[in-house]
Amino acid sequence: MDFEDSPEEASYRGHVKAWLAEHAPRHEVPEDRALTENDFMEFARTWQASKAAAGFVGIMWPTTVGGQGGTPIQHIIFHQEEEQYRLPTVPFQVGVGMCLPTLFTHGAAEVAQRYVPPAVRGEEIWCQLFSEPAAGSDLAAVRTRAIRDGEAWVVNGQKIWTSYAHAADFGIVLVRTDPSVPKHKGLTMFYLDMRSPGIEVRPIKTLLGDAEFNEVFFTDVRIPDSQRLGEIGEGWKVSLTTLMFERLAVGGRPAQSPDLRSLLQLSRSLSGGDAIRDSSVAETLARFYVADEGMALTRLRSTTAVSRGQVPGPEASIGKLVMAKTLQDMCGYALEMLEDGGLSDAEDSPARMFKFWYLWSAGLRIAGGTDEVLRNVIAERVLGLPAEDRPDRNTPFNQLKA
Known part of the structure; x- marks a missing residue:
């Protein structure tokens, strides 16, 4: 390295x-x-x-x-x-980081010429319509259905947790076009105008009071076949392009989130500076330091691979898994150190920042791969442990129990 x-x-x-x-x-x-x-x-x-x-x-x-x-x-x-x-940077992370690479990799040249420049300049926003109520970690289980009708497809179904769908001009959507084959083989990817008739976006209010995420409902939405990305039934392969670029678009510590320096500063400000001299505080800070250094070195490993012309491997899952949990634990510990002061909402209170990121980090443990899924990736693809039994892998989707 x-x-x-x-x-x-x-x-x-x-x-x-x-x-x-x-x-x-x-x-x-x-x-x-x-x-x-x-x-x-x-x-x-x-x-x-x-x-x-x-x-x-x-x-x-x-x-x-x-x-x-x-x-x-x-x-x-x-x-x-x-x-x-x-x-x-957040409103453009998904569109520029994942949607546009999928678009120009699998779309026609004229499609890229039309949509890439305005999105790059921030004039148009894209969203990624993947997750569903019954298909989050298991993306291949999507149930939103598209049925061919001449030169168009009619889409019905629901997506959820779609970042910035309420502000998006366009999106890429993964749908099921053939339920009679195994789940990975009956999917197709399209891009679409988010103002199309039949699309309803409902914001989801978070614990923080914001509504960055959304539910998106499709009722007889017509998408021209010319807006298909890749071949019919090859949507899973197309989605892997999106997920590959996701490794570079997301996964690191969010900008402006608290880090070890924030905790050190807080501990020096409490009890006249004596808090940092407490052995239990010092031990906890040391654990966070080790986790932070481990994350930094893991990212350097991926960076080294990229600098050598290689593709970041599944070990990138380690950094994301540890980062989200460490951020939540650090913020929780900061609120514990503040004791009653951790309840304050005053503008100048350090509790305000730590409470915000404590709640926000809970979503990080789901977005971009849940803790459980990432542990499976690490176990099977990094450590080489036996894979989980997946009896539904070769079963026609319409024969699976809902």
């Missing part, structure tokens, strides 16, 4: 650092006031446009589809440095 950038990587990192230092601060989300959703989206669109103009969006995409023709390691370097600022 390489801990240092190559000369070329160091040069690129220096270029990125200099550009961010000049442009990022004025696009940061303010800490001293809450933004309305419209204001936040304006911040996000402006930052996205600024990055695009400077050539920092689609860094590793081919130039033929609107990318920069760079390397995966350059993509990683930029996002490592971008994470140092309080920037509004």
Whole structure:
């Protein structure tokens, strides 16, 4: 594993650092006031446009589809440095990170020419319509049905946990087109206009009071066959492209979330600075330090693989699994140290930040793969343990019990 950038990587990192230092601060989300959703989206669109103009969006995409023709390691370097600022990147993570690569990999050239540029500039937002009430961790179990009707498909069903569906202009959707074959073989992928007749988006209010996630209902929604991505029945293979890019789009510690430095600062501020001298506090902080270092080194392992032209392996699941749990545990411990002060909602109270991320991190343990699924991936594909028995794998989907 390489801990240092190559000369070329160091040069690129220096270029990125200099550009961010000049442009990022004025696009940061303010800490001293809450933004309305419209204001936040304006911040996000402006930052996205600024990055695009400077050539920092689609860094590793081919130039033929609107990318920069760079390397995966350059993509990683930029996002490592971008994470140092309080920037509004979330609304475009799914669309630019996962939907657009799927679109230009499996769609026609004219499709990429139409949809990639405006999304790169932040003018259009995309969402990913995958999860369903009965198909979350088991994505191949989707029940949203598409039936062929001439040159179009009629879609009926429901998706859930769709980030930014309420703000999205377009989306990619995985549907079942043939229930008479095993579940992985009867799926097809499409892209669609989120304003199509028959689409209803219902926001899901979270514990934090926001509504970033949504339910999406399809009632006789017509999607032209020309908007199909890949062959009929090959939707699972197409979705693997999306999930492969997801490894690079999500999985790291969220920007601005508390880290070990936050806990150290808090412990030094309590009991006149004596809290950090308590042996039990020191022991707990040491455990968090080990977890943080382990995550950092695991990410470096994946980064090293990318820098050598390899694809990040299943070990990337380790970082995501540990990161989400560690973040939640750290925030919970901070609230314990604050005792009664942990109940405060005052703007200047440290409890406000730790409570926010304690609740938010609970969702992280589900999004992008639940803890249970990630443990299976690590057990089977990293440690080489025997795979779980999957008796439904070769059974026609319409013969499976609901």
